Amino acid sequence: MYQLSFSGSAHSFPTMLEVLRFLRDDASVAAVDAAEIALTFFAYPVTVTRYNGKLTVRRPGTATSLFLSLIDEIDAAYFRPSFAALEPWQIRREHWQLLYLAFDLAREPLYLFSSDQIAQANEEAAKSGRRGLDLFELLQDESERRFGFRYAGPVLDNRQSNGRHEVHVAYALAAGKPVPQAVIDDYVSLSKFDSDLQWAKPLLAVPELRGALPLAKLVPLATVMRHSKQAITSDNAALLSMLMGLVPNSPTTVEVDDLLYAKGILEAHPLPEAYQKPVDVGLPTCQFAEVLRRTLADSARDNRLAELEKARKSGSISARRFQLDSQLAILDHGRHTHTFANEFAKAVQTADMSYLLSILDRPDDANRASKQAVREVFGIKLIGVRAAARRRGIFQLAGMDAAQQAEWEASSVSQREARRVAREVARAREAAEMSRVRAEDGAVLTGAEWVDRTIADGFSQIVSLRQGTSVRYALADPVRQLQVSLRANDGTLAYARVALEQRAS
Structure with a gap:
């Protein structure tokens, strides 16, 4: 038994994983200095320290043996007490989660062990031909050897592995297995059955429903009753179970809804308030x-x-x-x-x-x-x-003859073309706005501002000049016979083209 005390508070824990969970998660100890925390194991002191700001412990021994000792403790206390293996649904949720805490901690070896312990473990692994200490894979193998499953979890009746404790409890309740009341009580106060397991919520409060129906019938029944905002209770469980004998072996929610409506269990849907x-x-x-x-x-x-x-x-x-x-x-x-x-x-x-x-x-x-x-x-x-x-x-x-239609169509084409040009101008201008050009007067302008200013100064044509294998483009002033260079990569060429096209239209 581990005894932990600090600031006048004392706690007892059967396993080290429960100590570590407390040190990591409990707000009452989060800000306490590690030196002020006393931890003993049957009167033997255990050092409490911090790693990366988190409270943890340090113990003598090899990393592998210490890690396996964590599993030994929860194995003996919760998973196989008296050497008899328990089913997942016979184990309380908080105890089941300790195994998955160990899987989480396996990914943080320096949280559990000193750098010297890790180095020693890596050396031992190398001698055995392994790449280094792999606590996660070690725990996978150990869990399979002891409990019959790896990280993915035990196999359910549907032959799928699942590590979620609540899933195993839900399936066990549905099958009428003797789930301990302490396990059931854990879930009555939790919201773990609020997502994909909503069909199992009535099983927590209605013992008469447990084992009364195959899962293929229980799920649609619970779904229909929930959507209809009607509870399954000890008073109606027997009647509902009897009625479900009238539906196929794997009924749809529609078939269940129709049956319960026909038998007067469900009422007609009311009109929405708006109506x-x-x-x-x-x-x-x-x-x-x-x-x-x-x-x-x-x-x-x-x-x-x-x-x-x-x-x-x-x-x-x-x-x-x-x-x-x-x-x-x-x-x-x-x-x-x-x-x-x-x-x-x-x-x-x-x-x-x-x-x-x-x-x-x-x-x-x-x-x-x-x-x-x-x-x-x-x-x-x-x-x-x-x-x-x-x-x-x-x-x-609309009262328009053929001539009026032709006139409207022609005007519409012109308007569409104008809109197209305006869109192209806007896109090209946006691209040119991203570049910067230094004007002759030293002012730094965006590419679009420079093109607008240059066109306003009389440069009204785009000319191309071949230089070897490349082509150079320029804005030209045909009156003064002047040219200024345009570039494709900064957007000034594209913007100059659409700006002149818009002016021409």
């Missing part, structure tokens, strides 16, 4: 806006109901979810506002061609409801026609 309040759908500004709102609402409802029917038939949504979402689709039809319809109608009235084309000049399946509304009110067919005919119909919708 408890009326919506101001507004008023249409014209007949077309009224028809468009109705067409869009019909389309959204019908598409949603078709999606739900398909999902229900494929078994991907429960009966409860199908009923709720179908109800919402129908309610949404009446809550569809006139906002978009009025905005669209305004675009028709003002011949906002950019807006109209962005919505209507699309393939047949895109914005189909809007095109159907146009056909119903204006008689213009935009579905099932060639692209050119569709585009002509959109201009016709």
Whole structure:
């Protein structure tokens, strides 16, 4: 037994790993001077010191034997007391974690041992043909020899290795194994079952559920009940277990949800709070806006109901979810506002061609409801026609004849080209801003500022001159017959080109 005392406080620990865990993690001792801490092992003093600011101990002996003694202690105290090997779920969490603390410390040999002890261990390893002291691999082998598993952990019923203690406890509870109450109590106060093990949380509080169902049925049952915000208790565990006999051996959560809903365990999903309040759908500004709102609402409802029917038939949504979402689709039809319809109608009235084309000049399946509304009110067919005919119909919708369309198209091309040039100028300018050029007057300018100043001074042409195998570029003033050099690598050449192109346009 280890006795540790400092500042009037005294603690007892069965193993050295528990001493080290206390020294590393407990806030009460973190700031205490190592010289003020007394540690004994059955009245024999043990030196407490610091390594890299962390409290640790130093003991005589070889690194290998001292390290193995750490494992000997937890082996005898917790893993194989009375020489009988315990299952992971029979060991308390804090004791199980000591083995993995040892694995962590195996990566910090200088925390555990002096440099002389490490040097000696490396020499002994070299004599045996090994590269040096490898505590981690030593512990891997020792753990497998003693406990039957390496760092990855013991093998579960699903034949996968897992070192997480809570996983072994969860599987043992599910199988109805006699997990000690002290182990269960450890997890009742922890949140270790809050992620991928949420299905196991009811097992901690409901003994009647342990071993009552195979895992393939327990997991979807617990999942459905949790999502429905209904607890599994000692009062309903037997009923739920009996009902789960009616589902397939490996049911989906949808199958479980449907069964519990049909048997009255689950209630229908309530309407979201937002649907408890009326919506101001507004008023249409014209007949077309009224028809468009109705067409869009019909389309959204019908598409949603078709999606739900398909999902229900494929078994991907429960009966409860199908009923709720179908109800919402129908309610949404009446809550569809006139906002978009009025905005669209305004675009028709003002011949906002950019807006109209962005919505209507699309393939047949895109914005189909809007095109159907146009056909119903204006008689213009935009579905099932060639692209050119569709585009002509959109201009016709806005009251523009072929000549007006041609004029708009030409203007649009010019505007797109201007925007393209502006984007290229911005990109080239940004690159040129990164370089620095010293002007003739000694001022230091960015590459972009220097190009702007040079062009403003009358340099309006870019010329190229071949020099051997290379080409030199320059800004030229055709009137004064002057030239200044441009470079590609500093961005001035690219910026000069787009700047002159923009001026020309």
